[in-house]
Amino acid sequence: MHKPALRGRQGPWGWLFVSPAVLVLGLFLALPIVMALWVSLLDWNGQSNPFTGGQATFVGLDNYRDLLTQDGLDRTLFATSLRNNAYYVLLFVPLSTGLGLTLAMIVNQRMLRGRSLLRTTFYFPSVTSTIAVSTIFLFLFQGSGAVNSLLSWIGIKGPNWFADPRGVVWVTLGNLGLVDPEQPSGLLADHSFMGLSWFEWLSGPSVAMSTMILLATWTTSGTFMLIFLAALQDIPRELEEAAALDGVNRRQLLRHVTLPALRPVLFLVLTLALIGSWQVFDMVYVMGQGAPGNTTLTPAFMSYQSAFKNADYGQGAAIAFILFAIILVLTGAQRWLLRERGPRQGRRR
Structure with a gap:
């Protein structure tokens, strides 16, 4: 009889205990996002307070129009960065996920000797500094x-790997x-x-970007291996x-037993790979900063370049929010594709 009153008293105490975390998240996450959204609507060079007028001019959606609909260098560069990153995603996500799952299945074999050594070897690139590995790749390639x-x-x-801007699709077909x-x-x-011709859109990743994809796959698959292994x-x-008693082979076991059991983890890995691949920055900064010929330019690096090099913080923030929208839409689509599908119910008569 007293349960409703007890639950009513628990509510304020619950909010009291979670209030420190809510305050921290609001202060260091939600508030900066709102501030960045406001900056994306301004023409601001970072030399004044964007919330008190002065040198910050409100331009509305002009920063977004310049990137998406207005003919000019900004839109061409942004389209180039989207093309480069799209090819990065299309290759990196399946390669890193497939390699991580393959490595996990190898080290999960109970009769395999030296499993601990193999796990350490496969995981080692993931704990190595990306800056250091990128520098080594520059010398190797x-x-x-x-x-x-x-x-x-x-x-x-x-x-000459990092100086070759040719798209691998046209190089192969040629x-x-x-x-x-x-x-x-x-x-x-x-x-x-x-602003880009269909020839440029369909050219594929450049030779330089393909090398970066190879590096990212090598350094990331170890982390995915541990997730799949668990x-x-x-x-x-x-x-x-x-399944063995039913006479299924390894391929059937993988398709009908292993992968269905791994569906939630597979969604997690694909989501992490998708988000990380659209936010790639450190490799681009170390290995070329968009060169050669802007074929390694990505939206994340372009956002940094617009804000901190060109002092156009409004455009840099606008690029970041467009990138956020792309990630949000693709993650939602991925969640819908990997959703649980129940058996279809027959028609009721």
Whole structure:
């Protein structure tokens, strides 16, 4: 009889205990987001208080129009960064997720010797500084670096990796004699979107960006391996034994037993990979800062460049919020695609 009154008294005490965390989140997370949203509506160079007028001019949605709809250099550069990052996402997310799952299944084998050593070896790149690894990759992939030296042993002349702006799609098709990368056809060259021709949109990641994708996959798959490994060890052995008694092979076991059991963890890994790949910054800053030919430019780096190098904090904040919207939409779409699907109910008569 006294439960409702007891619950009523618990409410204020609950808010009292969580109030420190709510205050910290509001002060250091929610408030800066609101302030950045206001800055994205201003023409502000960072030399005055953006909330008291002065040198900060309210321009409304002009910063967003310049990036999305207004013809000019800003839109072209932003479209280039979106194209580069889109190819980064399309390659990095499946490669890092698939490699992480593969490594986890390897080290999860009970009869495998040296499992602890293998786990440490596979995870080691993930705890290494990205700046240090990026610097090492710069030396390895130089025109006369170790990678090209190894390729020369098998008769392959490697490119100057971080100075090659060519898209790998057209390079591959050109080597096969299917297209001429130097003279694109009229349909691809004459039609454009956001200031870039369809030839540029469909060129694929540059050779330099492909090297960054390789680096990111190598340094991230170890973390995903640990996440998948923890989930694999939680799968009851009875399921695998029952499947073995039914005569299923390894491929069927993976498809019908392992992957369904890993669905929540798979969603987590894909979400982490998706968010991280749209926020890539450190590698770009160390390995080229957009060079060669803006083929490694990303929205995160462009936001930094606009704000802290060009003193256009309004445009930098606008890029950040457009990037936030892209991540939000893609994460929602990913959640919908990986949702649990129950059995369809038949029609009631």
